[in-house]
Amino acid sequence: MIGELAVCVAGIYVCFLTWQLTQESVTTQSYGGQKFRYFVFLNVAQSLCASLVGYIYLTLRRKKLDLPPPALQRIYLRCSLFSTVAPLFGYASLKHIDYPTMILGKSCKLVPVLLMNFLIYRRTFAWHKYMVVALITTGVSCFMLLHQQEGDEGSAKRGGRTNSLYGLALLAVNLLMDGATNSTQDQIFHRFKVSGSSMMVFMNLISSTLMALYLLLYPFTTELGDALAFCAAHPRIIYDILLFGLCGAIGQCFIFHTLERFGAVSLVTVTVTRKMFSILLSFFWFDHHLTIGQWGAVGLVFVGIGMEAYMKRSGADKGKVVKTTVLQGSSALNSNGKQLGMIDSRKAEKSHQS
Template sequence: MATANGTARSRAPNGSTANKANDFLDKRVTGTTQAGKNDVSLTSSEEAKSTSNTVNLMICVGGIYASFLTWGVLQERITTTDHSTIPGQREVFKYPVVMNTVQSIFAALLGYIYVRVSRSTPGDLPIYPSKEIVWPLLLVAATGALSSPFGYASLAHVDYITFILAKSCKLLPVMFLHVTLYRKSYPFYKYAVVALVTAGVAIFTLHQSTGGKKKKGAEGNSLYGLMLLGINLLFDGLTNSTQDNIYGRFRPYTGQQMMCALNIMSTAITITYLLLSPYVAATGLGHYVGMDLTKSGGELWDALAFIQRHPAVGWDILGFAFCGALGQVFIFRTLSIFGSLLLVTVTVTRKMLTMIISVLWFGHSLTGMQWLGVGLVFGGIGIEAELSKREKKTKDAGKKKM
């Protein structure tokens, strides 16, 4: 039976010479092995020492935070700055697919450079190591590209509180699809940790939003809006759970390979959309998925015309794309080493931690319910760390006795 990297893998019993040789080859190609305590990842519980994992986690989380904090600032500046010189008439850049396309181009190039630097020989780390891997990768690229438009479209039909509450619960569809679609099982404490973190983020976010200014969104919730929001969460969960499945099925397959492969596909999907969107909008179908039917020549040409009028926006978009691409390097490294549950935990708590830093920096105070949310999140993460450590020690002790 041929593996993803073209090597022959015999159906030998566990512990046989053939299996040991293949395990050794996997470690040589990827530099990592399978981690017993983390979802589907590429590090082994014997060789991934706790100190090494802690350093890796700190690097990954720090990289994600630094990259996406800058990315968020640039995104807000691009999408909220009024460039109009006519009083009472706003001229703001509102072409998100163009921004995402530029970012995916940058990420594909950066991912390819990362692959080239990581190669030991010219044949190492192929972007698409087999025909079988193309379809699951295409599913991830499609769900990743379609997720955001459904989320944005839902805001016109559901209120902002419902929207942020749903986005705070991203861990739930990820775990649900792992269990139902890919038949993965978790120890009980994993479910408890997901529940604690989800509840904590939801409580913190809800109480933060009620105290601030009203956000853009519909006044109430419609069944259609809830359906769009449900599709958005389903796509988010399918994206992360399928990525984990790919790492498990096509070992060795690294984060840098997946980053490059997915962004090539995403670029192709979004460019196709940009070229076809004027024709889709003309059919009337675009109205139901939140497309702006007022754009004269389609999003691509209108965005290029806007940048031509205001060149500074173009430079901001390039900076936005680079920061997003750099952040993806750390995201895919986190995903390949620690799995999607930990990655989603990092991403859903990023905004909360950013707000806590802001509160401490400027001497503000949190409400009692917000402190409760913080306690639930960090309590859940602390419980998982301690129980995972005990589980690892038990497994290591059992292997030493064998």
Template sequence: MLVHLIVYKSKFPGYKYLVAGIITLGVLIFTLGSPKKKSESGNDLNEGNVFLGLFYLTVSLFMDGLTNSTQDQLFKNNAKKNITFTGGHLMACLNLLNFTLTTIYALIFTNQFQYTWSFLQANGAQVIYDVLVFGLLGSLGQIFIFLTLERFNSVVLVTVTVTRKMISMCLSVFLFGHKLTGSQCSGLICVFFGIFLESFYKIFKKKHDKRQVQHDKEIKNEKKQI
């Protein structure tokens, strides 16, 4: 939303900023509330340059926001110019670009292909099966992502992905016995509160708009009778 506002001068309803702030706060509380991991020697595994990590995270989030907002602009321009450009086209182009850049990087700067070939030879058909299933499920997931981008926008997509991650976290607690700290529970509650707040607002707004339309029709009918 910040990239939309700063770069593309897009505007959102006031409640959107409130919901985004609540969800962001919830994710922040959840992340900072994660328990510190200890190594076998008792040292803190979370030790490191915190400020450098936050800088990298900020840059990553900005680039992610720039990508999503630019995709929104592509679909908007597509609709204005009546160009046949779908989420499937965008998905194919991005995957082709990712494949090309990753292949070039792997060939020039790493020995990943040799390592991968050795790994496949050592582990046999089971690895190939796992890779194919992972690729298939990843492709299906991408289809829904780009359909959401095409039919709605990146703000809705982010809300969906955050909700999915938080639901996955809740399921991991119930299914696998993972434990959450008090801060993490507070973050979860904050995120779901923001999501439900937006849902309730849209429901009430839709009902209000229907009542307004019905009211306008009644006034028009009365004027015609007069």
């Protein structure tokens, strides 16, 4: 199991590092003196590529793609709606908060996952999971904030943006919706017999449909026509968009496999630590030196990861989702399984964040 998780981690790191580079290429380079600024269209292309790659992956594994029952379709719809709308709150918050606050929020993604698991599904975890989350969240937050401070040394003081309650509220909604997405995906695997690949196909199909409806029906946007005209005028971007979609789709194969086999907490741990480890790699590659504070933060992360690995190996993690109580109400699943209830990066500032 540890070996399988290691392969998933490596796959996520490699695929999304490549995905980030291809995204940078699409969104920042000039095509005939113009830049591509149609991000909803780009997300539609990404989701369609992911659906196609997920279907091909299922076919290669000789697994059928059965139409999910109506109850599961409704849960997929809500989950896809969460994952589609959440980045909008994240992007909006960037106009009202500063960069270190955004870093801190993105480093705390594990907390909303645990919180929404409890609030929506009354699902609790083994005690060591909370220790692991606390260690990793603290370590990643401190490392990223110290890295940002180091990057700002010697530069002009950042201009004027302060944190407003409105911006913090938008960031909180973004994180809570991400947590609701991950906790609902966890619940799907607990209540229905589905594979990660089939979830990948259907969630991306629904997400692409929702975004396409927005492009087609929203009267105050001309993004679809403008994006198609841009592609017709600069055909080279079609190749770049397809490469971007393919890298993200392959990465999603690893993500949904990790989600199916190891759960949302393990998956978010991987995605939260990815940025930190990529920075660490660049430090070692270019022979830079970490501060004592950064070494301490890295140590906290490794203690958390080591604790999780030890508990899994010792078998203490088995069956230790302590309880799952399903609420009656608008945010839960009833006994019949019916739910009642930033591109992974951001361009508004100077760097991508996951």
